[in-house]
Amino acid sequence: MAINRRVLLASVGAAGASTLSPLCALAAALPKPPVATVRPVTETHFGVTLTDPYRWMEDPKDPEWTSYLTGQNGYARALLARIPGREQLAGKISAVSGALDVISQAQAAGPYLFVQRRPIGANTFKLYVREGAAGAERLLVDPDALATADTHYSLDYWSPSPDGSLVAYGTSAAGSENSVLRFLDTPTGKVFPEALDRAQFGPPSWSPDGRGVFINRLKEGTKHGDPDHYLDSICWYHAVGSDPAGDVKVFAKGLDPNVPIEDISFPIVQAQAGCDVVLGVVVRGVQNEFDLYASPLAAATAGKPQWRKVCDAADQVTGAAVVGANDLYLLTHKDAPRFRVVKTSAANGTFDHAPPVVPEGEGVAKGLSGARDGLYVQTLEGGVSGLYRLARDGAKLAMRLPFQGTISFVSTDPLADGCWFQLEGWVSPPVICRGAPDGTVTVTDVEPKPAIDVSRYASQEVRVKARDGVMVPLSIVYAKDLKRDGQAPLILVAYGAYGIDLDAGFVARALPWLDLGGVYAVAHVRGGGELGEAWHIAGQKLTKPNTWRDAEDCAQYLIAQHWTSPGKLAVEGGSAGGITVGRFLTERPDLLRVAVSQVGVSNATRAEFSENGPDNVPEFGTIKDPDGFKGLLEMDAYQHVKAGARYPAVLLTTGVQDPRVAPWEAGKMAARLQASSSSGRPVILRVETDAGHGIGSTRKQRDDETADTYAFILWQTGDPRFQPPAAAG
Numbered sequence: 001m002a003i004n005r006r007v008l009l010a011s012v013g014a015a016g017a018s019t020l021s022p023l024c025a026l027a028a029a030l031p032k033p034p035v036a037t038v039r040p041v042t043e044t045h046f047g048v049t050l051t052d053p054y055r056w057m058e059d060p061k062d063p064e065w066t067s068y069l070t071g072q073n074g075y076a077r078a079l080l081a082r083i084p085g086r087e088q089l090a091g092k093i094s095a096v097s098g099a100l101d102v103i104s105q106a107q108a109a110g111p112y113l114f115v116q117r118r119p120i121g122a123n124t125f126k127l128y129v130r131e132g133a134a135g136a137e138r139l140l141v142d143p144d145a146l147a148t149a150d151t152h153y154s155l156d157y158w159s160p161s162p163d164g165s166l167v168a169y170g171t172s173a174a175g176s177e178n179s180v181l182r183f184l185d186t187p188t189g190k191v192f193p194e195a196l197d198r199a200q201f202g203p204p205s206w207s208p209d210g211r212g213v214f215i216n217r218l219k220e221g222t223k224h225g226d227p228d229h230y231l232d233s234i235c236w237y238h239a240v241g242s243d244p245a246g247d248v249k250v251f252a253k254g255l256d257p258n259v260p261i262e263d264i265s266f267p268i269v270q271a272q273a274g275c276d277v278v279l280g281v282v283v284r285g286v287q288n289e290f291d292l293y294a295s296p297l298a299a300a301t302a303g304k305p306q307w308r309k310v311c312d313a314a315d316q317v318t319g320a321a322v323v324g325a326n327d328l329y330l331l332t333h334k335d336a337p338r339f340r341v342v343k344t345s346a347a348n349g350t351f352d353h354a355p356p357v358v359p360e361g362e363g364v365a366k367g368l369s370g371a372r373d374g375l376y377v378q379t380l381e382g383g384v385s386g387l388y389r390l391a392r393d394g395a396k397l398a399m400r401l402p403f404q405g406t407i408s409f410v411s412t413d414p415l416a417d418g419c420w421f422q423l424e425g426w427v428s429p430p431v432i433c434r435g436a437p438d439g440t441v442t443v444t445d446v447e448p449k450p451a452i453d454v455s456r457y458a459s460q461e462v463r464v465k466a467r468d469g470v471m472v473p474l475s476i477v478y479a480k481d482l483k484r485d486g487q488a489p490l491i492l493v494a495y496g497a498y499g500i501d502l503d504a505g506f507v508a509r510a511l512p513w514l515d516l517g518g519v520y521a522v523a524h525v526r527g528g529g530e531l532g533e534a535w536h537i538a539g540q541k542l543t544k545p546n547t548w549r550d551a552e553d554c555a556q557y558l559i560a561q562h563w564t565s566p567g568k569l570a571v572e573g574g575s576a577g578g579i580t581v582g583r584f585l586t587e588r589p590d591l592l593r594v595a596v597s598q599v600g601v602s603n604a605t606r607a608e609f610s611e612n613g614p615d616n617v618p619e620f621g622t623i624k625d626p627d628g629f630k631g632l633l634e635m636d637a638y639q640h641v642k643a644g645a646r647y648p649a650v651l652l653t654t655g656v657q658d659p660r661v662a663p664w665e666a667g668k669m670a671a672r673l674q675a676s677s678s679s680g681r682p683v684i685l686r687v688e689t690d691a692g693h694g695i696g697s698t699r700k701q702r703d704d705e706t707a708d709t710y711a712f713i714l715w716q717t718g719d720p721r722f723q724p725p726a727a728a729g
Helices: 022-028 065-081 086-098 297-301 508-515 533-537 545-560 577-587 614-620 626-635 663-676 699-716
Strands: 002-004 041-045 048-052 102-109 112-118 126-131 138-141 153-160 166-173 180-185 212-217 234-239 248-251 265-270 277-284 290-296 308-311 317-323 327-332 340-345 356-358 364-371 374-381 384-390 396-398 406-411 419-425 428-435 441-443 457-465 471-479 490-494 519-523 569-574 594-598 649-655 683-688
Touching (some): 002 364, 048 626, 065 683, 065 699, 086 508, 086 699, 102 153, 102 406, 112 153, 138 166, 234 265, 248 297, 277 297, 277 317, 290 297, 290 317, 340 364, 364 406, 374 406, 384 406, 457 545, 471 508, 471 545, 490 545, 508 699, 545 569, 545 577, 569 699, 577 594, 577 626, 614 626, 649 663, 649 699, 683 699
Parallel strands (some): 490 519, 490 569
Antiparallel strands (some): 041 048, 102 112, 234 248, 265 277, 290 308, 364 374, 457 471
């Protein structure tokens, strides 16, 4: 079993003259967006008084909410559809994304290789199986078969039994992530009759005998939008083919007085073939560090687990893997910001008696995966991934990668030698590789080479000195014939939260952007995990301003180095990256022409009261204590919007089914910016009704949103191919 926290819970320079700019002619020609009703709510926290003019939007039952959201979306869609060049650009983006046969995961089990892929031209990911790497593929799970006229379905997760004969998989509607767990027989494809709802946090873990799974389920009666939606979930053992009503409760709050589990925690149980011990993982909301317990397998499946503590969050363990019957490896950043690996016994070991087997190195250790021949350790150094095997005798063997890039995933079979992994780069399409025990790596044909010429594109990695002297990694992707004269439109992507890396992934949809003369840059700001845990902590809670100020400093570097200019610069971020975009926007509007916040956190002081809010307290803090409130207020872009300020053009997006960032955050931010900005530049809110946070969105939905985003930026940055007739003259 391998446990990785990221896998367990896996986003104007001159703002224009005071009179209406020609670039805004298109917006002026359309009906205005709906004006939100102002109903101020005033609160005081620790001596600071805040006024919230649009608090009513937090109630989805408010009679004005649906009409407001619908009106905003109608205005946004009409505006975007009328941008000249948008449709042609959309066609190019669709052609590029449709030409890719995309694989997001591969896993061997028994004689089978399971592959999650989105075939060329397909809209959604599907699950396929082949007997051996060279076998013919057969479709097992197609979420499109569940779709209706108005609602698409997505494949959320899957897991084969130890011998591969059965598969557990979860699907959900409209990007909601509200998974229903089902089972099928691999040889025949027959689906079993039972269905387990509220199974959002998969994939489940199979018992070694392949007869049942351990699965976390949300509490009964909960529904999307409830502030306590994710609280008090329970891990059950379900025997395949049985009535779920008879499932056995294994790991939950209050079940064992010696195992403290808070209401925001997700109790998860991991089992592995060849090991008669299960691991109980207490995932405390979005916190990377978890508590870990062990119990005899037989006791757990009987519903009478005998939990023994292996480590707790204070030991700063973020990953674990078992090799063989009893070797338990732990990945920790305790006294090692770039992480080290320690080893103990699954049956009776503890962190306190776990000697180091891999000391902290120059690179960052990112993940562990156990195979029969040893432990496979993924690393990251200078933006480049590495992979090595730690043999049972402690010998270390580096895998010889075919090119420098990012390893997207590593998968192993605990009953077999070697590993499978995916390797890609900013301008290098992904390949599926097979790593052998002797360190050799074979590029397989599991992921076919796309019919896309990438020879005309390039990327480079630089370090930018931030205002406090810290060197911030920055990735820049561009066409080789680009002129460095400061006239290129540039999209600067930034995130910076949870210790998550913005790794070098193949930017297929950005290729048409590069063809139009644009630059695509990624700022690896503090709050992410690119340089280890210290980098994460340096952009969290009270240090969070480093996150958006790193992005600002990277923007100024790009301007100084003539990659772009303030009138050509756009900043983009999604989800928690909405904090970065929102505070960049409100702190340095003079440095930007466009801001794009995709399903972004905009109202941090209120996010705690949304359905996903309590789980995020470990990362962002709580308004219930002075420091927590201070940090959240500084992150809150909504509360930093100033009346009469000259803001750049802004594109906000949300999904009606979003379970992670409530739609009202984008709704409130749009209303406040529209009421406050004096620049005359458009502020629009684009809404997806058949989508959520973007996880599970279809290829077409992603293509359309990308086309809208690029067209909006090109319009606002003055590209003549994207100007309305009034501006073209």
